[in-house]
Amino acid sequence: MNLEERIVLQLGDITEMDVDAIVNAANNDLQLGGGVAGAIRRKGGESIQRECDAIGSIPIGGAAITGGGKLKSRHVIHAASMALGGHTTARALRSSTAYALRIAEERRLRTVAFPAVGTGIAGFPLSECAAIMLQEVAKHLRRAASLETVYFVLFDERGLRAFESEFAAMKAGGELGKEGEAAPL
Numbered sequence: 001m002n003l004e005e006r007i008v009l010q011l012g013d014i015t016e017m018d019v020d021a022i023v024n025a026a027n028n029d030l031q032l033g034g035g036v037a038g039a040i041r042r043k044g045g046e047s048i049q050r051e052c053d054a055i056g057s058i059p060i061g062g063a064a065i066t067g068g069g070k071l072k073s074r075h076v077i078h079a080a081s082m083a084l085g086g087h088t089t090a091r092a093l094r095s096s097t098a099y100a101l102r103i104a105e106e107r108r109l110r111t112v113a114f115p116a117v118g119t120g121i122a123g124f125p126l127s128e129c130a131a132i133m134l135q136e137v138a139k140h141l142r143r144a145a146s147l148e149t150v151y152f153v154l155f156d157e158r159g160l161r162a163f164e165s166e167f168a169a170m171k172a173g174g175e176l177g178k179e180g181e182a183a184p185l
Contacts, residue, residue: 003141003176006149007134009163014153015043018072020109021065022153023100025117026078027086028060035120040076044069048076061095065103073113077103081118088118093132101140104147113151116159126159130166138175 014022014036025036030052032041041049051066058064063079079096081088097117104112114133118124137150154160170176 003138004171006141006147007137007167007176008149008151009160009167010151010153011155011157011160012153013039013155014113014115015039015071017113017151017153019111019113019151020073021075021077021104021107021112022068022071022073023112023114023117024076024078025115025120025122026063026080026096027082027084028062028080029057029084030055030064030078030080031084033084036115040071044071044076052078061092061099063096063099063103065107075107075109077112079114079117081124082122086122088122088124088129090124090128090132093118093124093129094136097133097136098140101136101144101147101150105140105144108146110146110148111151112147112149113153116152116154116163119159126162127166130163134163134166134170135175138170 024040032049048069055064058080065077068074077100079100081092081096116129119126119129152163
């Protein structure tokens with residue numbers, strides 16, 4: 001299976017995904033307040049916040065994993081792309097995406113679903129988010145042992161179009177070659 005088939009872009013509600021893990025667009029204090037994090041807390045239950053509280057703060061650009069509570073997904077990977085009440089940077093987004101993928105690999109997860117991290121409350125530009133996240137996922141999948149499919153679950157048409165546009169550009173640029181191949185420089 002080539003990389004193009006292992007990355008799935010779709011409209012939907014990430015909290016309804018039946019995957020090994022969904023990724024939360026988290027702050028580094030792991031407080032599940034608004035946006036994706038708030039939806040995860042509402043649908044997954046307070047046990048997820050309690051696990052986050054037990055972990056405590058993590059570095060911006062890092063990630064942590066908890067159980068999925070009442071969600072269909074077994075786990076939630078909290079990708080900390082910002083401080084509580086802060087904004088996302090390209091560096092933090094790239095790092096937290098890569099960290100979330102490493103955690104998925106360490107746990108031998110097969111399926112993971114990402115939102116457009118940092119584009120809501122944190123105000124990061126959608127097209128730049130799509131480019132960074134898709135690049136990190138493609139880079140990771142080239143050498144991944146366990147991850148079979150990575151979903152990007154976008155809650156509106158605007159988000160889906162941004163990811164589709166970047167995905168098409170990567171495909172046209174040859175960045176979605178077969179696993180084990182280096183991306184063109």
